[in-house]
Amino acid sequence: MNPQRPTHMFYVQRSGCLLRLMVLMIAVMAGAWLLPGVEVSSFWAVMLTAVVISVLNNIVRPILIVITLPATALTLGLFLFVINAIIILMASGLVSGFKVDSFLSALLFSIVLTAVNYLLEWPNKYINRHNLSDSSQHQDPNNDDEGFTPYEEVE
DSSP, X not given: OOXXXXXXXXXXXXXXXXXXXXXXXXXXXXXXXXXXXXXXXXXXXXXXHHHHHHHHHHHHHHHHHHHTHHHHHHTTTTHHHHHHHHHHHHHHHHOTTEXXXXXXXXXXXXXXXXXXXXXXXXXXXXXXXHHHHHHHTTSOTTOOSTTOOTTTOOO
């Protein structure tokens, strides 16, 4: 039996990509507001920065993770912040209204982005976890034969 997916799950909806971009836009605005070394000139620059960071995260970040896998393993994953800082510096070079002064500013900005993304997506993870646990209550734990008759089932 396949339980039906709840319609209000963040990543299942068709608008999930737009919601993730909006969360990233809020994180970019928060980082620019909190950190003195990061500047965003306009709302369009925030939007374009979110799109560029998202594209770079989907294309360049996996390549960088594979290349730097030993360093990431040795630092127990903390090197991922350095990879995020590199992505942010690349976005700063591509978007004219987004400026990051130094590598340290980019590193701090990546930490702020991670924290804001976590805080904004946390309620969604809580809702999704409860929906998944509700759907598992409808399954019969004693029935694991998946529709086989006793003659078809291999023992």
